[in-house]
Amino acid sequence: MPAEQQAPPVPTQRAGLWRSFMIFLAVVGPGIITANVDNDAGGITTYSLAGAQYGEKLLWTLIPITIALVVVQEMSARMGVVTGKGLADLIRENYGVKVTFWIMMALLVADVGNTVAEFSGAAASLQIFGIPPWLSVPVVAVAVWLLVLKGTYKSVEKVFLVACLVYIAYPISSFMANPDWPVVLRATVTPTFEWNGTYIAMLVGVVGTTIAPWMQFYLQSAVVEKGIKPEHYAHSRLDVIVGCIITDVVAFFIIVACAATLFKAGIKVETADQAAMALAPLAGKYASWLFAFGLFNASFFAATILPLATAYYVCEAFGWESGIDKKWEEARQFYWLYTGIVFVGAAVVLIPNLPLLQIMLISQILNGMLLPFILIFMLLLINKEKLMGAYRNGPIFNGIAWLTTVIMIVLTVWLVVMGVRDLVA
Template identity: 35%
Template structure:
């Protein structure tokens, strides 16, 4: 007897839309445009105008390649990057990579919290430091006490705030012919400032914490689905899972780079064209927009800083926690209750609190932030080399070692980052 099944009665997995499949890649891409990234992109647009737009175009395929590879390492092996480094490489390599990640992430957290507090102050007035502390504590509370599945939904919705930076373009005048001509034929200045800014843009776009986060989130997604195993041990699910990773990552990184493009475009068309070329903070960029682009552009830019900060803080603190847990073989998962993974959640709390403390010291977290973006651009190179070797290692990846296409793309991304860093050091020594 034939039985007709109503399509509405199909299982959730059968009718799951492409949007619901988006997760680690989307959140990783959106978190890349944190307040510190906004500051770097704003400085690039204000200082060099449209001549820096080409950087976020070429970073898209590079970013997709290395993030797809990082995600594959996590999903295929069933472990995050730090755990795989611990299992297959010398301890000094692991400790070096994780220490560099922790230092850069903590500085990033401090700068992001400071920018978020300043943005709230710009919008409503009042005590900036109180806002900074409140936002830091809110982020910790959400990460520690909100169940993982619910928290991921919150993070997905927070990605919508990034459209604020797309919206600002519609309230300012853009000379599109000039923009297109500059993208195709940019004026590349072989000066120390220009090349250092290129490295900073690359470093804030292709950052080590994003590698660690997305690999670990793929492991979280695997654990969250009943009956799922690492692809290394369940290869039958490989084709569909790897397609989902490609889709998720391509959309997430595209989202990230489109927003970065519009931030540079907005600040170039407004600030640079009006002679404002020295922007040190994301909130300063928002404030500078007010007299030249109007109240609405200012408000959108400011609200975006707060929203992207709330999105980025969990990624910064969480990637540090995953790295430490993988290094010392601690239990780790945002799906676990705090009492079952005390050390893991402890790193999230401590890294956020240290960031808060730094934001109250005389140390200028924003200057440190710009240089941390530069440092990220340099540090990314050896970590990317390590990821490439892991992804080509059959002991880590089983039958899912990288295809020739992904090898070429991954090494191209690594070489591009290395070339920019070498050019920067060369110009520094020559000056």
């Protein structure tokens, strides 16, 4: 009998836990989806090249990058939850037309660059299967365009997400390549630095691909779309943190795998075929197929989201009607923007003899250079009392975010100076 009398609290507690878990599942998504889109063609390529060219030397950057990523993404999600508005919307309402125009132009350029990277990724991966770019790129572009506009995208999103499990190949391959783990771990916690242009370019690229500016717009809108309320924000934050960690664990193992294989063998990676060798310890002669599958999935996944998302922000900022549920005549700017981004992205890749991997890396460096400008506006907005009230940034978050901004500005300026110097010389 006493046991029965004590019984009631247990179910309620369990119900509380269960309810908690259900709420987590309900708000789960934006952060984790964003994380997987973050590991797009540009991401895989940049991490691969970083590992192939510098071995373990860039691993240490992942810890500060992860901290900065968590801080920045958390800010995006928090702003979305508290204000219920997208980032483009907030910038327009608080800083007017001029500021918005230039930010949107910069974002548009960077996003067209990213779209080029996605189509490069699709072309490079299909090349491994023997399909030439002049055939694969137009087909992929039309497929992306139709998939999104016919509204069937939502139903295939889960397929993409499941296919992201292919990244498990990198940790497995890393272990099978049997790198010198003490060296790897020491490299992960020991900062080293080189003041030369290629190293800094790679560093800016790694930061730019991990903390991509457009992801902040995407994540904030996704959070708003979900209608998450401030009361449930804790779950949303967990989702974001888990997502960030996934992104960087994948990045870590891509770099380790590439360092243990490509860098060790002294291969200078110029094609996707060569980058695929990082998976050889696991997949042997099928390494390139496995790599091609992963790269294609990542490219296609991001190619469906990126141009659409970009068209949304630009229209949101300028007050044009947007949404694939609108008719073409109702939302002309939206559809033309979307179509234009897909078209330009695909057209650039069709230029013959393009070094696809280099293009992908350059687009990520561009991301890194744009990042501080977006961060400045995010920081200004999130510290506005009228907007955020009690949800403003604390000193630690402000410190980390401002530090990231300053470091990225210094690196970008340095990169530009080096570029100009090389150009003059």
